[in-house]
Amino acid sequence: NAGVTQTPKFQVLKTGQSMTLQCAQDMNHNSMYWYRQDPGMGLRLIYYSASEGTTDKGEVPNGYNVSRLNKREFSLRLESAAPSQTSVYFCASSALAAYNEQFFGPGTRLTVL
Amino acid sequence: SQELEQSPQSLIVQEGKNLTINCTSSKTLYGLYWYKQKYGEGLIFLMMLQKGGEEKSHEKITAKLDEKKQQSSLHITASQPSHAGIYLCGADGGSGNTGKLIFGQGTTLQVKP
Numbered sequence: 491n492a493g494v495t496q497t498p499k500f501q502v503l504k505t506g507q508s509m510t511l512q513c514a515q516d517m518n519h520n521s522m523y524w525y526r527q528d529p530g531m532g533l534r535l536i537y538y539s540a541s542e543g544t545t546d547k548g549e550v551p552n553g554y555n556v557s558r559l560n561k562r563e564f565s566l567r568l569e570s571a572a573p574s575q576t577s578v579y580f581c582a583s584s585a586l587a588a589y590n591e592q593f594f595g596p597g598t599r600l601t602v603l
Numbered sequence: 604s605q606e607l608e609q610s611p612q613s614l615i616v617q618e619g620k621n622l623t624i625n626c627t628s629s630k631t632l633y634g635l636y637w638y639k640q641k642y643g644e645g646l647i648f649l650m651m652l653q654k655g656g657e658e659k660s661h662e663k664i665t666a667k668l669d670e671k672k673q674q675s676s677l678h679i680t681a682s683q684p685s686h687a688g689i690y691l692c693g694a695d696g697g698s699g700n701t702g703k704l705i706f707g708q709g710t711t712l713q714v715k716p
Contacts, residue, residue: 521702532706548703580645587702589634594645
């Protein structure tokens, strides 16, 4: 089992460019999440998907869109990247939303120039 | 909105020493999670606590949730270099059944051989 995989591992963008971060899990989990991690601020939830076919905003959704493509895959899109979106992005999944351990991917380090 | 405050922010201990990390919430905790992160990697789940007064242990790490469910502590006994990393506490930002975790800012632990 690979667990939660994320692509790419590293990415450099110019301001205004767009890109999609990919996430997949092979644990048959229902819920998936996108977080960003910035120095001194811990992790903050961007969007989550409690189950296939549903998505909802987290704490910092502005500038992002998500797609729950199927039960395995949950992508995060930056339509017009800004330097403030420079961060490390983590995808996570859990069997259920409530009181369940979240399994994290290895992260994508994104720099926006 | 709920906030989690971790203390200390960083810690340097000699190998073999005990240490404690605290996580204090501004609101009642419904599901408190402890994770460990090594630099540049994803988060590894340690333990989850739900009930007031609950205590869990895994190897040399013990986590407790106080009776009022507003503070949790993580205690490491006889620390080893393998314990080094960033420890994060997380809690359900809703009423416990949303999966929308909020995190503290993290505690960086160094263990000197």
